[in-house]
Structures are given as C-alpha cells and as structure tokens.
Amino acid sequence: MATMSGMTPTEKIEPFLWQESLYEGMSFYDFIGIGTKWIEGCYCLPDRSLGQIMEMWGTNYEYVIVDSPAGVEHLNRRITKKVKDVFNILDPSKKSFDNAVRSYKIMKEVDELVIIIGSSQYSHNLDNPFTAGERIEMWLRILQPLGINPIFVTIPDAPSNDVWVEWVQNMCPKFDLAITGDPLSAKLIESAGYKVKSPEFYNKESFNGTKVRDRIISDQEWKELVPIEVLNYLDEINGIDRVRKIAVERR
Numbered sequence: 630m631a632t633m634s635g636m637t638p639t640e641k642i643e644p645f646l647w648q649e650s651l652y653e654g655m656s657f658y659d660f661i662g663i664g665t666k667w668i669e670g671c672y673c674l675p676d677r678s679l680g681q682i683m684e685m686w687g688t689n690y691e692y693v694i695v696d697s698p699a700g701v702e703h704l705n706r707r708i709t710k711k712v713k714d715v716f717n718i719l720d721p722s723k724k725s726f727d728n729a730v731r732s733y734k735i736m737k738e739v740d741e742l743v744i745i746i747g748s749s750q751y752s753h754n755l756d757n758p759f760t761a762g763e764r765i766e767m768w769l770r771i772l773q774p775l776g777i778n779p780i781f782v783t784i785p786d787a788p789s790n791d792v793w794v795e796w797v798q799n800m801c802p803k804f805d806l807a808i809t810g811d812p813l814s815a816k817l818i819e820s821a822g823y824k825v826k827s828p829e830f831y832n833k834e835s836f837n838g839t840k841v842r843d844r845i846i847s848d849q850e851w852k853e854l855v856p857i858e859v860l861n862y863l864d865e866i867n868g869i870d871r872v873r874k875i876a877v878e879r880r
Contacts, residue, residue: 639678677857742779749783770858794821846876
C-alpha cells in the first residue's frame, strides 16, 4: 500500500468518509454509510483506522448506533470499543441459539479476569524479545480503553510440569475457570480439578507472535497483524529495532 509522507492511514481515510459517507441530518441524527466488502483479503488496516475515526467522531454525539452485518465480529475487529448495549438479531437456527447461550454463560462465569504472563524471566531473546513489564503494558493499552482492568500475574517457567500448576496456584488469586489455548496447560490445569475453556481464535495462522516476529525480521508487511495500541507502544520503546538486532546477533 502506498503511503503519503507525513500522513497516517487514519488521516487519509477520514476526509474521504467526511465527503463521501456522511449524511448530516437537519435535526436529530447524522448517518454514515460505509458500504460492503467487495474483495478478499485482510481489512485490518482500514478496520483499525475506522475504529479510530469512530472513537473521535463519537464524542460529538450523545448516542451512537452501529448496524453491522458482521455482528459480534464487528466487536472482535475492535471497530467499536466502548459498547453499552448489544442487540443481536439471530436466525432461528441451532447455531444461533448455541452462540447466544455460550456468550451468556461466559459473561456469567467470569467476573474477575487474571492474565498470566508466562516465561516472565525471559526477555531480549528471539522467543521473548520483550520484558514482562512491557508485555503487561501492551495488554493494558488494549484492554483499558474497553473498560477491562485485569489482574496481571507474572510466572516464570517451572523446572517441571509437576510443579507448574502449584506455582500458578501460589502466585494467582483464587480462580474457578482457566482459559487457555495451549493443550499442555489445559491438561495440567484440568488434572488439578479446575474447569478449562479454550478460546475461539480469530485467524490463528496469521495472528500470532511468531508470525509477526518472522515478518519483522524478513522485512515483510506485518503492521496489519498488530493492534494499533501495540504498534504505537513498539514505536515508543524501539521494539522493532530490538527484534531485528536480536535476530542478527543470533545468526
């Protein structure tokens, strides 16, 4: 994608939306029509810019209503961050009802969120280029604008699987449910008598840390795979240069 010097993608898109997509009502409301997706591919960059624009424009209105055919996926893409009420229109299929029940159960089950930062003793290497504190800061910048304030616990790698769950129990507040996508962690925690759920990953093959690091090192496009909050933070701490320098030193 061509880049205009001195302008961010958001700064380029905003005037276009203002001129082509905004209808200003005479009294009660304004209307923005974005249109539909016509081609295949990743829409992460325009989604991110649209989210920033909506956050800025939303401060001018008492209420903002979003109608999205993508449904909950609209929230997963973080186009809208601060949501008070959700009206979900479902078809009369078993899949729709199962989805509604599953969402309701998860909301009821989790009233306090604890995020574990694993391998916390490592930093400045290719697998863990950032410190535990830096990883926590990335999470905070993503979650706090959503009104989510979790408890963070840093846990180093245990010398063996036998003691790992004991370390988790000793270092974390009391918990009833563990959410992990790692099969070994799930097996160990479940064997200790805890309930375990696996998260629903969004395009796991593309959105993962190893893929991002590989693209940074090989100078391929990667910024669309990272939330804008993390991207800004990496710029602040010169994180990209750090990853590339570690890769050169490892050769």
